[in-house]
Structures are given as structure tokens and as C-alpha cells.
Amino acid sequence: MKIKEVNIWKMKMMMKQPFTTSFGTFQEKEFLLVEVKDEQGNSGWGESVAFHSPWYSEETMETNLHIIRDFLVPIVLETDIGHPEEVHELFAHLRKNNMAKSTVEGAVWDLYAKRNNMPLAEALGGKQEKIEVGISIGINENMEELVETVRGFVEQGYKRIKVKIKPGFDVNVMRELRNQFPDVPMMADANSAYRLKDVELLKELDEFNLTMIEQPLASDDIIDHAKLQAQLKTPVCLDESIHSLEDTRKAVELGSTKIINIKIGRVGGLTEAKRIHDYCMEQNIPVWCGGMLESGVGRAHNVALTTLPNFVLPGDTAGSSRYWEEDIITPEVTVEDGYITVPKASGIGYEVNRETLEKYTVDTWQYSR
Numbered sequence: 001m002k003i004k005e006v007n008i009w010k011m012k013m014m015m016k017q018p019f020t021t022s023f024g025t026f027q028e029k030e031f032l033l034v035e036v037k038d039e040q041g042n043s044g045w046g047e048s049v050a051f052h053s054p055w056y057s058e059e060t061m062e063t064n065l066h067i068i069r070d071f072l073v074p075i076v077l078e079t080d081i082g083h084p085e086e087v088h089e090l091f092a093h094l095r096k097n098n099m100a101k102s103t104v105e106g107a108v109w110d111l112y113a114k115r116n117n118m119p120l121a122e123a124l125g126g127k128q129e130k131i132e133v134g135i136s137i138g139i140n141e142n143m144e145e146l147v148e149t150v151r152g153f154v155e156q157g158y159k160r161i162k163v164k165i166k167p168g169f170d171v172n173v174m175r176e177l178r179n180q181f182p183d184v185p186m187m188a189d190a191n192s193a194y195r196l197k198d199v200e201l202l203k204e205l206d207e208f209n210l211t212m213i214e215q216p217l218a219s220d221d222i223i224d225h226a227k228l229q230a231q232l233k234t235p236v237c238l239d240e241s242i243h244s245l246e247d248t249r250k251a252v253e254l255g256s257t258k259i260i261n262i263k264i265g266r267v268g269g270l271t272e273a274k275r276i277h278d279y280c281m282e283q284n285i286p287v288w289c290g291g292m293l294e295s296g297v298g299r300a301h302n303v304a305l306t307t308l309p310n311f312v313l314p315g316d317t318a319g320s321s322r323y324w325e326e327d328i329i330t331p332e333v334t335v336e337d338g339y340i341t342v343p344k345a346s347g348i349g350y351e352v353n354r355e356t357l358e359k360y361t362v363d364t365w366q367y368s369r
């Protein structure tokens with residue numbers, strides 16, 4: 001396939017509520033969308049999950065804009081691409097910048113699936129017709145409010161509850177939530193807020209029967225996580241530390257992690273995400289799909305990926321309305337009884353609503369062959 005045109009949108013959307021992690025609070029979401037078009041006028045869409053500030057990773061919306069415009073767009077406009085898996089190779093000589101690469105690669109995957117009249121899930125080899133989803137809840141130091149928030153999502157049917165923790169907001173919180181919800185699958189995400197010296201405190205979490213603890217230690221660590229896992233009953237799940245299949249292999253071989261959170265953007269795209277999935281399946285390491293507070297485009301990519309067979313744990317891909325007054329896709333992503341029904345339409349399976357898109361557009365760029 002020949003990509004004739006690439007459009008980039010800089011978007012700004014307000015989230016319904018602020019979302020707080022151990023590293024900062026999000027509410028105004030600025031992000032990029034990329035559309036790739038072929039000669040027949042088919043459009044493929046990708047979303048950059050890089051945030052405005054380099055909190056979660058070193059990539060930002062602006063570094064993604066730079067890498068996409070100056071390095072990635074020229075490559076896809078001058079290459080004849082047979083299959084989207086080739087895009088990962090085409091970008092491989094450029095170091096890191098995984099979220100930027102993933103944005104363009106994801107748009108090519110969507111375009112490929114549309115040209116072949118198949119859902120993206122099918123193009124990836126996914127079989128599940130509906131996927132189980134959980135929800136990620138930000139830090140709220142008002143315990144009564146937090147308990148009510150959790151109760152609301154449990155009542156909506158979400159299959160597991162993840163809460164963000166940080167030093168001083170951890171054992172006490174999980175104890176209270178476990179008391180209130182004795183049977184709900186629950187986990188905690190520390191976003192790298194602890195160090196190995198905190199092992200005694202982290203061991204206290206073992207009593208709450210958590211499905212896992214996500215990224216307790218440094219964002220670039222796999223050694224101390226192995227030392228921690230050896231002392232914890234609760235499975236450790238790595239998020240920030242995993243950028244590739246190679247990172248995954250090393251972490252699994254070291255015993256640093258028993259579960260992997262796959263984020264498409266963090267690992268450089270769907271092709272690498274699928275490889276990590278396949279490797280983990282061989283190694284009996286369950287995986288789940290993480291979230292980056294995406295708009296509908298990124299959310300649709302997450303839904304498609306989650307149809308692969310080793311996504312056996314509920315992910316963070318909640319419904320559009322958990323984040324947005326109105327999403328930019330039609331229909332929006334909806335959750336019923338903790339399940340998202342995978343769309344049957346071709347490509348990402350949801351239409352980008354051009355009117356809504358325009359409404360939240362801050363800037364655009366266009367490139368053609």
C-alpha cells in the first residue's frame with residue numbers, strides 16, 4: 001500500500017474529573033492524532049499516548065510531534081508498505097521514541113485492516129468477541145469519597161478495581177477497600193513511588209489478596225523488582241519498565257515480574273505488543289492491556305489488541321464516558337456488565353466523528369507524497 005497523505009491533529013480535551021497518580025494530576029488532556037490515507041481515500045487512525053509533561057515517560061506530545069513530522073512521516077510517504085508489521089522495521093534505526101512510532105504504526109494497521117475489509121482485531125489475529133475490563137481509579141485522599149467511587153464502578157460491573165497508591169496512601173487504603181469489598185478483584189498501582197528499602201511496607205500488602213501490585217519500584221528497574229518479588233506473595237506486574245520484547249524477556253528471566261501490563265504506545269506499537277503477548281503466552285505469564293487516558297482512537301486500538309488469547313486479566317480500557325463528556329468516535333466505547341463488545345466494522349471499528357474532532361482541534365499539519 002502507498003500512503004498518499006498524512007494528517008496530524010493536535011487535540012485538547014478536558015477530562016470529566018482530574019486523575020491523580022503518584023507522579024501528578026491529569027485533567028486537561030493534550031494529545032496528537034495521526035490519519036494516514038491511501039489512494040482510494042481510506043483513512044487509518046493512530047493516537048499518541050504521550051502526555052503533555054514527561055511524568056510517566058520521557059516522551060511528551062511535543063517530542064512526539066517532532067519525531068513524527070521530521071522522521072516518521074517522511075518514511076511512510078516514501079515507502080511502499082506490504083504489511084503493517086514492516087513499519088516496526090522501518091522505524092527500527094531510530095532509537096526509542098516508542099509512543100511516536102506507535103502513533104504512526106497504529107494508523108497504518110488501521111488502514112491495512114480497512115483496505116482488507118476486516119476488523120483490526122482480526123488483522124491482529126484476535127478471536128475474543130467481547131473483552132473483560134477493569135477500571136483504574138486515581139488517588140483521592142478523602143477515603144469516604146474513594147470508597148463511594150469504587151462502589152459505583154463495582155456496581156457498574158467492572159471486573160476488577162485498580163487503585164493508585166503512593167507513600168502514605170497505601171496499606172491503610174487497601175485495608176479499608178478490602179474490608180468494604182471482600183470479594184472484588186483488586187490491585188494497586190504505585191507508578192514507581194517506592195524503593196527496595198520499602199520492602200517491609202510492601203509486604204504488608206500481602207494480607208489483602210491483591211491480584212497484583214503494579215510497578216512498585218523505579219521506572220527503569222528490573223533488578224530490584226526481582227529482589228522484591230522474591231519476598232512478596234503478591235505478584236509484581238511491570239508497566240513503566242517494559243519497552244520491548246527484549247525488556248520483557250529479561251524481566252521474566254530474572255523473575256522481576258509475574259504479569260505484564262502491555263501498553264501499545266510504550267512498546268512502540270501493535271507489532272511489538274503482539275510479540276510480547278506471544279512470548280508471555282509461551283512463558284505462562286498472563287498479560288493485560290494498560291491505559292493512558294486515551295480518546296476513542298487509542299481506546300479502539302486497545303480493544304482490538306485485547307482480543308488476543310493471553311489477555312486473560314481485565315485491562316484498564318474503561319468506557320469513553322468514564323473520561324469524556326463526548327468522545328471523538330461514533331459509537332463511543334461502552335461497557336456492559338464489565339464487558340466491551342468488540343466492534344465488527346473494519347479497521348478500529350469506530351468512526352472518527354469529524355465534527356467533534358474539529359471542536360477539540362488546536363492545530364493541524366498535512367503532508368503528502
Ligand SMILES: O=C(O)CCC(=O)c1ccccc1C(=O)O
Pocket residue numbers: 021056136189191239290291292293294316317318
Ligand atoms: O484509565 C486509564 O486509561 C489508565 C489509567 C492509569 O492507570 C494511568 C494513567 C496515566 C498514566 C499512567 C497510568 C498507569 O497505568 O500507570
Ligand SMILES: [Mg+2]
Pocket residue numbers: 189191214215239240261290
Ligand atoms: Mg501503571
